[in-house]
Structures are given as structure tokens and as C-alpha cells.
Amino acid sequence: MxxxxxxxxxxxxxxxxxxxxxxxxxxxxxxxxxxxxxxxSVPKVLPSSTRTMVEELGKFRVTDNYKSSFVEKNHTNKILHDGDLYNTTNSEAIIQLYAILEAVVDRIEMHTNVGEQRNNWNTLLLNSINMLTLTASTMAGVAGTATGEGAPLLALKLSSALLFSAATGMLLATNKIQPSQLAEEQRNAARLFKQLQAQIQTTIAVGNPSESDVRGAMERVLALDKAYPMPLLGGAMLEKFPEKFEAARWWPESRLNNENAQTKVKSDNGWSMELEEEMREVIEVVKRKDMEDYERLGNIALKINKGLAISAPLLTGIAALGCVFSGDGLVPVVAGALASVVNALEHGGQVGMVFEMYRNCGGFFQLLEETIESTIEEKDLEKRENGELFELKMALQLGRSVSQLRELASKSAAYRIEGREIDEFASKLF
Structure with missing residues (x-):
């Protein structure tokens, strides 16, 4: 209390x-x-309890389930390790493809820059030669209208003769190299290298590249380097005035079919007798219509270019001689004016570029023909590209849908049976 x-x-x-x-x-x-x-009171742990815990731990054994899970884990690690080894094997091909890809990107930049430079050459040379020719014609006309003799008249004649001679030399050099055709070559090379770049990137993205992919890409690079050289000296430049029209070739001779080989999807890999006949009919249309038409146009462009290339320096040479030996100045004035017109038609109209464009189109159809023929000639269906995919690619390259491509083949077969020539081109792109 x-x-x-x-x-x-x-x-x-x-x-x-x-x-x-x-x-x-x-x-x-x-x-x-x-x-x-x-x-x-705090309970004390008895020594017997400690001994009991140790004994229980000593009695612990690995169960069968644990053993099986441990074995499965090791097996999984082995599979992953094998996968890593497999990826390591393919990594060498991937590294090589990346190295080729870097070279391709560098070539794209080089061909683009060189193409712009040579296009500038065409513009500058065209303007410079026309200015020289028109100035010389004006001086020759003034000298022809002047009366009397003396140093001023002689100076006008000599100056116009020198200008015409300089224009003649520049025309000979310009017509020899054809700057507009050189620029078109570099544009085509840049476009084809970009196409190769996209193909290499697709191969790497899809995965599982092989040594054949590396060899194919390397051969494509070398073939493009040979088809579209950049140097102008040392005989590397393409012949600008061949004897006859020849289509450009920028693909290697072999492995057209192997580079597009696909994994077998169906038992027939998408191929059938109807599809093979369809491809043969398409090739016949390409040969009879498209290739013949571009060969005809290429020969016309070649002849026009040859005529213009000869006419312009010939006219300026006549004008230079007329300045010295003609008294009234009519010959140099007329010849100089005609030379300016011819030069404007040849280089202003870029006739060389048109000729190169026809060569490139002819090469496109030739590549299409060789691709289809090499694919059909392959007897092993597993080594072919999948038939449905191949048909789709051919239709896209010709600017058609698959149904339009089949209609073209049916129409070609019907016209051939009737003995008539088909009135339609295979390509709708150009």
C-alpha cells in the first residue's frame, strides 16, 4: 500500500x-x-543437442532429383557452349562480310564524288568550248568586214585562228573521254554498289553466313570495279566508241544461282513444270523484244555520238584554216557557228550518257536472262532458290505483278504457236 x-x-x-x-x-x-x-532463467544448450544437429547434417544425402537436375543443367550448359562454338565459327564469316561492307561503303562515296566531278567537267568544258568558238567566229567576222590591210586586221585573224585551234584541241580531248558518259558510269556504279551493300546487310541480318557468301560478295566487288573503272589513264578507261554496241556486264561469271540459294521449304522447293515453262517464255520475250530494242537504240546512239565527235573538231579546224587563208571571213564564221551547234548537241544533249544508259539497260536484261537460265539448268531443286520467291523477284524486276508475269508468259506461248510476234515488252520499268 x-x-x-x-x-x-x-x-x-x-x-x-x-x-x-x-x-x-x-x-x-x-x-x-x-x-x-x-x-x-536462460535455457542452456545441451551438448547432446549440438551433437544431434551435427548428426542430422551428417545424415544428409543428395537425392535423386537433385542429381537429375544437376545433370540436366550440365547438359544445357554443354548445348549452350556448343552453340557458342557454332556462332564463333560463323563469326569469322561475319567479320569478313563487315570488312567487305566497309570497302563497299567507301566505293559508294568515291564513285558518287567522281560522278559529280565529271558531271562538272561536262558543263564547264561545254561552256568553255562554246565561248571560245563564238568569240573566234565574231573576231573572224569583224576581220572579214574590215577594209584595208594592217596590224589590226592581222591581229584579228591570228587571234581567231588561235582560238579556233584551242577549241579544236579541247574538243578532241573532250570527245575522247566523253564526260557525260563518264558521269553516267559513276552513277551506275554507285547505284550497283548500294545494291550490293543492301544484299550484304540482309545476309548478315538473316544470320548464318557462310564462306560462299563471303566469296560471292568479294567477286561482286571485283566485277563492279572492272566494269566501272575510275582511272582515265593507263588504258583503264572504257572504250567510248566501240565497233558495235555491247551491253555492260557488272556481275561475276559464276555462282549466279548459288548466291541466292534458299533452304528447302517444300518437297519441290516451290518449283513445278508450269513455273519453269513460264520462266522460259519470259526469257524469250526479253530476248526478242527488250534486248533487241535496246541493242538497236544503242547502235543508233553510238553512230550519232561518233558522227558528232568527229564533226565538231573538224569544223573548228576548218574555221582555223579559214581565218588564215580566207579573205572575206565567211568560212570561219559559218564553220565556227556550226561547230558550236554540234558541240551543244553532243555534250549539252549528253549523247554519251544516253549511250551508257542503253548499255546499262542491256546489261540488266542480260543478267536477268543468265539468272533464269542458270536457275532452270540446276537439276537439284534443293539448290535452287525457292520457286515462288524467284517468280516474285522476276516480276518485281520487270515492273509487273506475279499475275501479270503469268499473263505475259501465256500470251507469249499463244503467239509463238500461232507464228506471230508478241507486241508487248517484258519490262514495264524502262
Whole structure:
């Protein structure tokens, strides 16, 4: 029990005032009962318990399930390790393809820059030669209308003769190299290298490249380098005035079929007798219509270009001689004017570029023909490209749908049976 004792002492001050206050002092004391002592005991771990735990741990054994899971894990690791080894084997081919890809990208940049440069050559040389020719013609005309003899008249004649001679030399050099044709060659090379770049990137993205892919890409690069050289000296430049029209060739001689080989999808790999006959009919149309037409146009462009290339320097040469030996100035003026017109037609009209365009189109159809023939001649269907995919690619390259390509083949077969020539070209692109 507790006892509470309170004592209160009230003290009043001797002087009473309004500000006086009373103070109270409270003394308190609280007596709490003592709590009874609490006895606590901590249990001790007996040595026998420790021995029991050790014995239980010693009795632990690896179960069969654990063993099987451990074996499966090791087996999975082995499979993954083998996959890593497989990827490591293909990584060499991927590295080589990336190296070729870097060279292809560099060639694209080079051919683009060279093409722009040679296109500028064509513009600058055309303007410069025409200015020289027109200036010389004007001076020859003034000299022809002048009366009397003297140093001024002689100076006009000599100046016009020198300008015509310079124009003749520049025309001979320009017609020899054909800057517009050179520019078109570089544009075609850049486009084909971009096409090769996309094919290499697709091969890497699809995965599982092989050594044949590396060899094929390397051969394509070398074939393009040979078809579209950049140097002008040392005999590397393509002949600008061949004896006859020849289509361009920018693909290697072999492995046309192997580079597009696909994995077998069906038992016949998408091929049938009807599809093979369809491809043969398409090739016949390409040969009879498209290739013959572009060969005819190419020969016409070649003849026109040859005639213009000979006429322009011949006219300026006649004008230069006329300045010296002609007294009235009629010959140099007329010859100079005609030379300016011919030069404008040849290089302003870019006849060389048109000729190169026909060569490129002829090469496209020749590549199409060789691709189809090499694919059909392959007897092992598994080594061919999938038939449905091949048909789709051929249709796209000719600017047609698959149904339109089949209609073309049917029409060609019907006309051939009737003994008539088909009135339709295979390509709708150009």
C-alpha cells in the first residue's frame, strides 16, 4: 500500500498591498510498493543437442532429383557452349562480310564524288568550248568586214585562228573521254554498289553466313570495279566508241544461282513444270523484244555520238584554216557557228550518257536472262532458290505483278504457236 502525505504552508506578507500575492508550497511524497523480484532463467544448450544437429547434417544425402537436375543443367550448359562454338565459327564469316561492307561503303562515296566531278567537267568544258568558238567566229567576222590591210586586221585573224585551234584541241580531248558518259558510269556504279551493300546487310541480318557468301560478295566487288573503272589513264578507261554496241556486264561469271540459294521449304522447293515453262517464255520475250530494242537504240546512239565527235573538231579546224587563208571571213564564221551547234548537241544533249544508259539497260536484261537460265539448268531443286520467291523477284524486276508475269508468259506461248510476234515488252520499268 502507498501512503500520501501532504503538508501545506500558507504564509502571508506583513505588508498588504494590491500587488501582494500568496505563495503556496506543496510538498508531496509518493511511496510506491516494491515490485516482487522476477526470476528468469536462460535455457542452456545441451551438448547432446549440438551433437544431434551435427548428426542430422551428417545424415544428409543428395537425392535423386537433385542429381537429375544437376545433370540436366550440365547438359544445357554443354548445348549452350556448343552453340557458342557454332556462332564463333560463323563469326569469322561475319567479320569478313563487315570488312567487305566497309570497302563497299567507301566505293559508294568515291564513285558518287567522281560522278559529280565529271558531271562538272561536262558543263564547264561545254561552256568553255562554246565561248571560245563564238568569240573566234565574231573576231573572224569583224576581220572579214574590215577594209584595208594592217596590224589590226592581222591581229584579228591570228587571234581567231588561235582560238579556233584551242577549241579544236579541247574538243578532241573532250570527245575522247566523253564526260557525260563518264558521269553516267559513276552513277551506275554507285547505284550497283548500294545494291550490293543492301544484299550484304540482309545476309548478315538473316544470320548464318557462310564462306560462299563471303566469296560471292568479294567477286561482286571485283566485277563492279572492272566494269566501272575510275582511272582515265593507263588504258583503264572504257572504250567510248566501240565497233558495235555491247551491253555492260557488272556481275561475276559464276555462282549466279548459288548466291541466292534458299533452304528447302517444300518437297519441290516451290518449283513445278508450269513455273519453269513460264520462266522460259519470259526469257524469250526479253530476248526478242527488250534486248533487241535496246541493242538497236544503242547502235543508233553510238553512230550519232561518233558522227558528232568527229564533226565538231573538224569544223573548228576548218574555221582555223579559214581565218588564215580566207579573205572575206565567211568560212570561219559559218564553220565556227556550226561547230558550236554540234558541240551543244553532243555534250549539252549528253549523247554519251544516253549511250551508257542503253548499255546499262542491256546489261540488266542480260543478267536477268543468265539468272533464269542458270536457275532452270540446276537439276537439284534443293539448290535452287525457292520457286515462288524467284517468280516474285522476276516480276518485281520487270515492273509487273506475279499475275501479270503469268499473263505475259501465256500470251507469249499463244503467239509463238500461232507464228506471230508478241507486241508487248517484258519490262514495264524502262
Amino acid at each position: 502507498s501512503s500520501l502525505r501532504l503538508s501545506i504552508l500558507n504564509n502571508c506578507p506583513l505588508h498588504s498591498s494590491p500587488s501582494s500575492s500568496s505563495f503556496k508550497r506543496i510538498n508531496s511524497s509518493i511511496n510506491l510498493p516494491k515490485l516482487p523480484p522476477v526470476s528468469s
